[in-house]
Amino acid sequence: MAAGDGPMGACDGLTRAEAELFAWLQEVRTRAGRLPARLHPGLLRAAREKAAELAATLRADHGDPWAPGPRERQAASGVRLRVMGGELLALQPDLARVRLAWWASPAHRTLLLLPEHRWVGVAVAPVRPRGVAACVELGGD
Numbered sequence: 001m002a003a004g005d006g007p008m009g010a011c012d013g014l015t016r017a018e019a020e021l022f023a024w025l026q027e028v029r030t031r032a033g034r035l036p037a038r039l040h041p042g043l044l045r046a047a048r049e050k051a052a053e054l055a056a057t058l059r060a061d062h063g064d065p066w067a068p069g070p071r072e073r074q075a076a077s078g079v080r081l082r083v084m085g086g087e088l089l090a091l092q093p094d095l096a097r098v099r100l101a102w103w104a105s106p107a108h109r110t111l112l113l114l115p116e117h118r119w120v121g122v123a124v125a126p127v128r129p130r131g132v133a134a135c136v137e138l139g140g141d
Helices: 016-031 041-057 070-076 095-104 106-113
Strands: 083-092 119-126 132-140
Touching: 016 095, 016 106, 016 119, 016 132, 041 070, 041 083, 041 119, 041 132, 070 083, 070 132, 083 095, 083 106, 095 106, 095 132, 106 132
Parallel strands: none
Antiparallel strands: 083 132, 119 132
C-alpha cells in the first residue's frame, strides 16, 4: 500500500449514501461467509472520480478500448495492491435499484464476493434531475 493509504475506519469520510452502500456490501459478504472488506483511500478516490464521470456523461465505458480501465484508474489514484481492477458501475433511480441490479447479475455478484477483494472504495454521485451513479472499486493484497 502507498504511504498514507492505510486502512480507514468503517465509514470515515463517507457520505450517507456511500456509508449505506458500504454497509450493504459488508452485509452481503458476511452472509456469504466472506471476510468483511476494508475501505481503501486510493480505491475511494478512484470510485468517486468514476461515479462523478458516470453522473456527468451518463455512460459506462465497459468495452470502450480507448477509455482507461479500472486497473489504470486505480493506479492513477495511487493504489498499489496485488489484486487490482475489480469495478462495479450502475446508473439507477436510487440505491435500492443499484443493489438489486448488482445482486441480480452473476458477474457483479461474483466480483462483490471474491474472497481476495478485501479492499474497497465506494461512491455515489447524484444524477440530475434524479437518480444516482454508483461505483465500487475492488482490490486485494
